[in-house]
Amino acid sequence: MSARLQAEVEAQRGFLIETTRRLVAVASPNPPGDVTECAEVATGLLRAIDGVSITRYETAPGVVNLVAVMKGAAPGRRLVFNGHLDTFPIGEGHWTVPPLGGTLKDGRIYGRGVSDMKAGIAAALTALRILAGLRERWRGELVMTLAGDEENMGSLGSRWLLEHVPEAGGDAMLCGDVGSPMVLRFGEKGLCWVEIEAEGRPAHGAHVHKGTNAIDRLRQALDGLKRLENLPVAAPADVTSAIMAARPISEELSGEGEAETLQRVTVNIGTMEGGISPNLVPARARAAADIRLPVGVSLEAVEAALHRELDPCQGVNWRIIRAYPPSFTPPSHEIVRRTIAAATKVLGTAPVANMRVGASDARLYRMFGVPSVVFGCTPFNMGAPDEYILVDELVAVAKVHTLAAFDFLSEA
CATH class of the missing domain: 3.30.70.360 (Alpha-Beta Plaits)
Structure with missing residues (x-):
């Protein structure tokens, strides 16, 4: 099954790349925080997946949050894919490519917000799309929450969803926010x-x-x-x-x-x-x-x-x-172990598990009692001109999300 799932992701490499480029092409800077157009694109992508029900929540003008739910073959646990639609503003400095062009060049995809975190959303969408075709093989619910407010600390995004929408929470959460395929983040300062x-x-x-x-x-x-x-x-x-x-591994990447x-x-x-x-x-x-x-x-x-x-x-x-407060999911927790196991199959070597110095919406999920990890692409030039990610890493992240979700939801 692991080989089959990885082959499915490879077969959808084109979809994965084009989905990332489509999301990048839609501006969603925060401030000012209007993600309406990006949410419409994401809604269209979700509607194209068989068996997904989508609910839209606008918590302030332009701050749109989406909750998509897909049910498996029988009742069971709920796993959440979380992401955020908003990005940094384009900012100052000279870009050598259009900031919203989603330029594909030399094995890279460029654009504002591609690493933080539209590539991660595309990876989760690809996993959701693949697992929709295998619903007879897993139980419970696979949920995607797309928040319209993360860069401003999430009060109108993931936090609002967790406070008001029961389906936004679950038994575990996997987020494709910035990081590295070689470092799974299980906690934050x-x-x-x-x-x-x-x-x-x-x-x-x-x-x-x-x-x-x-x-x-x-x-x-x-x-x-x-x-x-x-x-x-x-x-x-x-x-x-x-x-x-x-x-040894984490500091080589993070300093x-x-x-x-x-x-x-x-x-x-x-x-x-x-x-x-x-x-x-x-x-x-x-x-x-x-x-x-x-x-x-x-x-x-x-x-x-x-x-x-x-x-x-x-x-x-x-x-x-x-x-x-600081937050963490125990390194021995099932969602940590299953994600590392999936990454080991994909990468051929085990990533390390570490804390994170910065923040993500994973901290909010942990505050609401949901064990959470972050596993995403390496950010290059995040917040600066010529932000980009590596296509091969994007494909690897999509494979890991697919395998980890299937394993978690297949467990009796």
């Missing part, structure tokens, strides 16, 4: 965004004794903020072991130091402003920071540390503007 404002007393720069410098107060607060990087981490042993075992970054709190002070002239004591200053939490550090621990470090700072106010 948490996030906490903080804004800090400092007030002082204005004066002439030559008469500092008459004023209070808001930037000095802000610097003191930021020094305290950076001390959060020393928070102790109590990660489960299986997570730590997986990160270290994945290090040296990834393993260390995955296991500690990081604080990035992203913006800072204050003052109007060098010879004036500034009355106001403010900054914003991105704090990332590894598994083993809770949001509550971070908030307590913020109070401890920032509350004593005179003239300083702060607030958390966005936050979510």
